Amino acid sequence: MENNKNDAQKNFKDDFYARGHWGLKIWQTVVTLVCWLLFIIPGVITGMTYVAHLTRGRYGWFFWHYPEGMMTIAFLLTVLAFACGMIAVFCLASAFIQNQRRYGLSEKWPLVDLNQNQQEINLAEKFMTQHFGSPTVRHNIRTYTVRPEQNLATDQLKEIIHGKEQD
Structure with missing residues (x-):
């Protein structure tokens, strides 16, 4: 029972998907559509103008x-094409390496x-408990108050974990 209570506390509730709340649903839908239009309309205008420029007004x-x-759009398209190419190279290289590892090659x-990770966790937990x-x-x-003498020095926990005890 307690586990279900903890799981319920980890989730959040959105009234948009709950029964009722029609005013909220209508308002959020209208705001979403307006925001999408504010994003799409300038893109369509810019795209249609650039197509007309490239086709000398035929389309x-x-x-x-x-x-x-027009020069700015051409530059941005070049930069975006380069960025997409770099992302494609990275993704294909990562996929190739993962496939090689999966097949044992x-x-x-x-x-x-x-x-070592478990030892470091145990050292840190032991220090924090002390x-x-x-x-x-x-x-x-709910509220933990740290006394001034409990404050940690810079990198003190890191030094304790890695075995360099501080005086």
Whole structure:
């Protein structure tokens, strides 16, 4: 029963999907549609003008005739094409490497040493228990006040975890 209560606390509730609340649903839908229109309309205008510029007026419409704007659009399209190309190279390389690892054709190396990680967690928990009290008290209290002598020095926890005890 307590587990279900914890799961319920982790979730959130959106009245848009609840029964009733028609005013909220209508208002949020109208705001969403207006925002999408504010995003789409300038894009359509710019796209149609650029198409008209490229086709010398055969297709699209000229909403404006600024040569600087046409150069800016051409530059942005070049930058976007380059960015998309770089993303495609990265994605294809990552997919190739993962497939090689999955089929056992390349070495699989561990990303984390689990034994060392568990030792570091235990060291940190031991230090925090000595310094601030038991974990159950620390995690279940609503407001925890740290006394001035309990403040940690810069990188103190990091040094304790990595075995460089501080005086």
